[in-house]
Amino acid sequence: MTYGKGFLLKRIHSFLIILFILLVFTGGNIAAESELEFGGFADTLFAWRLGLDDSTGAQLLAAKTRLHPEIDIYAGDAYFTASADLEYNSLVESRVNFALREVYAEYAGSFFDFRLGRQIISWGRADGLEITDIICPKDKTEIIGREYDDSRLPVDGLSFRFFGTFYTIEAVLIPFFTPSALPTDDENPLSEIFFPNTISFRGMMIPVTYGEAKRSYDLKDGEAAVRASFFLPVADFSFYFFRGWEDEPFWNMSVTFPPPNFEVRLDPEYGRIWMAGLDAAFPFADFVLRLESAWFSGRRYMCDAPDAEWIGKDQIKAMAGLDWTPGAGWMITAQYLEDWLIDYDDALKRDEREPLATLSLSKTLLRETLKLSAAAMMGFNYFDSVINISADYALTDEFHLSAGSDIFLPGPDNDGYFGMLKKFSSVNIKGRFNF
Amino acid sequence: MRKIFLTGIFLFAAAVWSWAAPTGYEIMRMVEEQPSGDSGKQITSMQLINSRGSVRERKLISYFKDYGDVKKTVIVFQKPGDVEGVGYLSFSYDEPGVDDDTWLFLPALRKSRRISGSSRNDNFMGTDFTYDDMGERNIEEDTHKFLREEQLNGKKCWVVESVPKEPDMYSKRISWIQQDVLMLVKVEYYDRQDKLMKVLKASDISKVDGIWTAGVMEMEDLHKKHKTVIKFDETEYNISVNDNFFTVANLERGRIR
Numbered sequence: 001m002t003y004g005k006g007f008l009l010k011r012i013h014s015f016l017i018i019l020f021i022l023l024v025f026t027g028g029n030i031a032a033e034s035e036l037e038f039g040g041f042a043d044t045l046f047a048w049r050l051g052l053d054d055s056t057g058a059q060l061l062a063a064k065t066r067l068h069p070e071i072d073i074y075a076g077d078a079y080f081t082a083s084a085d086l087e088y089n090s091l092v093e094s095r096v097n098f099a100l101r102e103v104y105a106e107y108a109g110s111f112f113d114f115r116l117g118r119q120i121i122s123w124g125r126a127d128g129l130e131i132t133d134i135i136c137p138k139d140k141t142e143i144i145g146r147e148y149d150d151s152r153l154p155v156d157g158l159s160f161r162f163f164g165t166f167y168t169i170e171a172v173l174i175p176f177f178t179p180s181a182l183p184t185d186d187e188n189p190l191s192e193i194f195f196p197n198t199i200s201f202r203g204m205m206i207p208v209t210y211g212e213a214k215r216s217y218d219l220k221d222g223e224a225a226v227r228a229s230f231f232l233p234v235a236d237f238s239f240y241f242f243r244g245w246e247d248e249p250f251w252n253m254s255v256t257f258p259p260p261n262f263e264v265r266l267d268p269e270y271g272r273i274w275m276a277g278l279d280a281a282f283p284f285a286d287f288v289l290r291l292e293s294a295w296f297s298g299r300r301y302m303c304d305a306p307d308a309e310w311i312g313k314d315q316i317k318a319m320a321g322l323d324w325t326p327g328a329g330w331m332i333t334a335q336y337l338e339d340w341l342i343d344y345d346d347a348l349k350r351d352e353r354e355p356l357a358t359l360s361l362s363k364t365l366l367r368e369t370l371k372l373s374a375a376a377m378m379g380f381n382y383f384d385s386v387i388n389i390s391a392d393y394a395l396t397d398e399f400h401l402s403a404g405s406d407i408f409l410p411g412p413d414n415d416g417y418f419g420m421l422k423k424f425s426s427v428n429i430k431g432r433f434n435f
Numbered sequence: 436m437r438k439i440f441l442t443g444i445f446l447f448a449a450a451v452w453s454w455a456a457p458t459g460y461e462i463m464r465m466v467e468e469q470p471s472g473d474s475g476k477q478i479t480s481m482q483l484i485n486s487r488g489s490v491r492e493r494k495l496i497s498y499f500k501d502y503g504d505v506k507k508t509v510i511v512f513q514k515p516g517d518v519e520g521v522g523y524l525s526f527s528y529d530e531p532g533v534d535d536d537t538w539l540f541l542p543a544l545r546k547s548r549r550i551s552g553s554s555r556n557d558n559f560m561g562t563d564f565t566y567d568d569m570g571e572r573n574i575e576e577d578t579h580k581f582l583r584e585e586q587l588n589g590k591k592c593w594v595v596e597s598v599p600k601e602p603d604m605y606s607k608r609i610s611w612i613q614q615d616v617l618m619l620v621k622v623e624y625y626d627r628q629d630k631l632m633k634v635l636k637a638s639d640i641s642k643v644d645g646i647w648t649a650g651v652m653e654m655e656d657l658h659k660k661h662k663t664v665i666k667f668d669e670t671e672y673n674i675s676v677n678d679n680f681f682t683v684a685n686l687e688r689g690r691i692r
Contacts, residue, residue: 039519074692079690106690110677122544122546125548149543149545152545163679163683165682229683231536231538231682233526281549283534283536283537283549283551284551288548288550288551323551325550327556328557367561368560368561369561394517397491397492397493397515398515398516398517434515434519435516
């Protein structure tokens with residue numbers, strides 16, 4: 001994403017408002033009674049295409065450097081934090097991205113707390129799979145060298161928690177909707193797969209343009225969510241309810257005439273949904289069994305025919321996972337996700353069921369200075385998969401170097417989702433300095 | 436009459452011997468029953484020193500509260516940057532065989548996760564201490580045998596051998612208990628082949644808030660030629676800590692200082 005001057009001014013304005021709120025909380029005496037801490041990290045990533053699928057060869061696929069400064073102010077029971085990402089993308093000339101990550105003020109009592117401002121909220125027990133973790137939209141503009149947890153975008157709102165020894169009740173109010181970031185930019189290599197410049201329509205390749213959604217600032221168009229969590233000796237449980245918007249749009253197609261100057265226009269439309277979910281974690285011996293499930297109502301799905309109307313269906317996602325920590329620095333995790341549509345319609349583009357499994361192994365060595373990881377994710381409809389391998393070494397406590405590979409493999413009869421990304425199979429090196 | 440006298444002398448001698456040299460179990464029980472505070476706070480610095488002498492440092496803050504049958508502890512790393520904010524919340528139960536309830540908070544994930552409480556033999560964050568070494572091992576898990584009395588650093592100590600009742604990463608531990616403070620001042624850990632594996636030394640012992648406390652603990656791994664030195668920069672006991680401090684919600688806030 002590249003933000004213009006207007007965007008920056010708007011964000012600075014928000015920042016000042018939140019700072020003002022903090023001043024009110026602390027009696028306007030931050031300098032005298034508070035502690036200021038400064039930290040953050042800088043990292044850099046280079047990735048090269050493996051060229052497994054064709055003759056593209058080992059082209060540079062990513063070359064980025066990011067500075068992530070953070071400030072924290074502790075002022076009694078109040079707290080303020082601000083962090084931002086400044087990223088330079090070497091592959092796109094003069095492309096410096098600026099994004100505010102989190103900017104919020106917090107007040108903490110002995111049995112409650114609340115945060116007001118721009119924040120990242122993470123829900124659910126699944127690793128790298130999205131089930132109940134739908135509060136924050138996702139940044140889907142990149143897949144190389146990025147982990148699922150890095151992809152969350154912040155939301156602007158209020159979160160309030162009420163808690164006791166064995167429970168936490170959390171409410172989240174988001175006054176306006178923020179969608180996921182999609183790779184619509186022509187310069188993004190993912191756009192040719194997900195947002196191509198031409199599409200096939202009635203046997204012809206037709207140019208396509210993508211519209212932008214209008215954002216609503218009406219209070220009734222906000223989002224709200226509640227989570228109740230319980231932490232007991234035998235297990236942890238959580239119950240979820242969310243009322244909000246789809247983070248990704250349904251694309252409404254319109255075709256302009258006359259022939260031969262056909263043009264297709266796709267306009268995004270976000271659907272109102274609600275979600276009810278639950279999760280649990282049961283520790284036993286060296287294992288933790290994790291369960292997570294959610295019912296989504298109001299989701300919209302495209303039909304096989306590109307100019308057909310969307311069809312609304314309810315969806316169930318359910319995950320069972322097992323973590324095993326046998327000791328000696330080993331961690332082994334396996335997950336199975338079932339994703340199916342209720343009352344399936346054969347006209348739909350997606351399958352009725354989209355089951356998926358993940359397996360990850362990691363081992364720490366040399367007194368936790370070296371971490372070797374391998375992870376795989378496979379779709380069971382087409383047996384397409386992605387394999388991630390990485391080695392992370394701490395040269396010092398502050399400076400980590402890592403090397404890894406993301407390999408996307410198509411299924412035997414059908415590319416499947418991961419197979420579509422096969423040209424992005426790559427190797428990467430990263431460096432990170434924490435300060 | 437003479438027989439009664441000799442019997443009396445023998446019984447008296449036996450009683451004196453028994454008083455002078457309690458059994459291994461009694462010694463370890465006395466150590467366990469030493470006051471350790473109902474609650475407390477410690478700021479701890481750790482130095483991890485390898486065979487070439489290079490040093491990595493960690494700093495952490497911990498709070499605990501003892502509820503009798505359960506001890507609640509929260510530990511948060513303050514340094515270095517790559518682990519800053521990582522926190523553990525654990526509930527340790529007195530009942531032998533009951534696993535701890537443990538939650539791990541990783542700031543990068545912005546959520547806590549329930550973790551298995553039984554991997555006690557793994558090293559704690561790259562140090563030479565295992566999770567078991569860091570905690571208070573239940574004395575019922577070992578068979579204790581008094582070996583001898585001897586002087587260590589000019590102080591009179593009991594030496595006790597503790598052999599695990601169930602298979603463990605150590606075949607035995609030999610502990611030196613300083614008699615005047617009833618604290619472990621040295622422990623030798625033997626591997627499964629009965630070879631000396633690690634040595635723990637506690638020093639700089641003083642009374643803090645009326646409780647005997649070691650200011651420095653040093654664990655040396657003789658096999659790996661690696662050493663961890665723990666310094667307790669700040670220790671407070673019997674402080675006022677709200678019960679809600681030891682909650683997952685507080686851990687996830689990531690602001691424990």
